[in-house]
Amino acid sequence: MRFRTALAVAPLAAAALLGTAVGTAQAETASPNQTPATVQAAESPTVTVHLDDGANGFEVGRAISAINEDNRGEFVRRAVDEAFEASGGRYNVILMNLSQGYEERLESKRLYANVRWGSINYGLWIAEAGEFTNTGDGGYINWGFRGWFDREGNTVRFHRP
Template sequence: MIKSKILMFTLALGVMGSTVFTPVTAHAATSTAKLQAVGANANFNIDVLGIVNKIQASINSKNFNGNKAAFCKNLMETTFYEAGGKYNVVVFDLSQDYNYRLEGIKMYHGFSYEGTTFGVWVFDRNQPKGAYFRNDGRRGWDHWACRGWQKQVDNVMWYN
C-alpha cells in the first residue's frame, strides 16, 4: 500500500522513467558538450522491484581497489541483472549536475563509494517521446554509466 502511494505520488510529479525498444547497450559518455540545466532534480528512494539489498550485498562483497570507474560499472551491471535485464539503468555521480525526464521508475537509491554518492535509477523500457537523462557534469565511467535501451548524443541519453 505504501509503495503504491509512493509510486502514484512520484508519477504525479512526472519523475518516473522508462525506455525505447532498441538494442541493449552500455555507455559512458566522454563528450565535453554541455546543455543548460533546466528545472530542479528530485530524488525519491523507491524499490518496487525489491532489489536494493541484493545490490548493496553485491557491492559490499567486492574490493574495487580505489577504482571509482570499476565501482560505477559494477553497480550498473549488478543493477541491470538484479532487475532481470528488463529495465533501463542509469548510475550517476550525484556530485555532478544533471537533469532527466523519465517515466516508470521502478527503483531509485543512492550508493556510496569512497565519499562519492551514486544515484541509481531503474525504469521501464517504454518511454514517451522526449524522455532523457542529461549529464551536465563530468563524464566517463567514473561519473556515469547507462545500460538498456537508449541512444547517446553527446552528454544526453535518449530513451524514445
C-alpha cells in the first residue's frame, strides 16, 4: 500500500515543482477497509474510486476530473478515452449512467469508480473481460465503452487484448 500511496502523491508534488496548475485536486488512497478515495476539481466532474486493482485509479480520477465539457455525450466519450489512456491502454473501459438499467458481468475488475457530472451519476468499470448489457436508454449521453469487444445490440462482450 505504501507503494501505491507514493505513486498517487508524486504527480501532484511533481506538478507543484514544475509550476503546473492542478486546480483544487484532492487525492487520497484507500485500502479496502477505508473510505473510498476521491479526486475532485472545481467546476469539474467528481470521481470516487472504490476499487483499484492495478488500473492507476489516481490518474484515472485525475484525468476525468480535469475534463471541462458542457456537452453530456461528449463528456462520456472523453471520460471513456481518458480512463482508457490513464489506465495504460491495456484494459476494457465502460462508463454507464447509473439511473439507467444495466446488467454487469465483468471479470477481473481492475477499477470501479463513481463519476458525477452535474446531477448525473455514472459507474466506471475497468476490467479484463466479461459482459455488460445496457437495458436502459442508449446513446453517448448514457454510456460509452472502449477496448476489445464484440457488440450485439446493447450487449457488449469484452475480451482480453
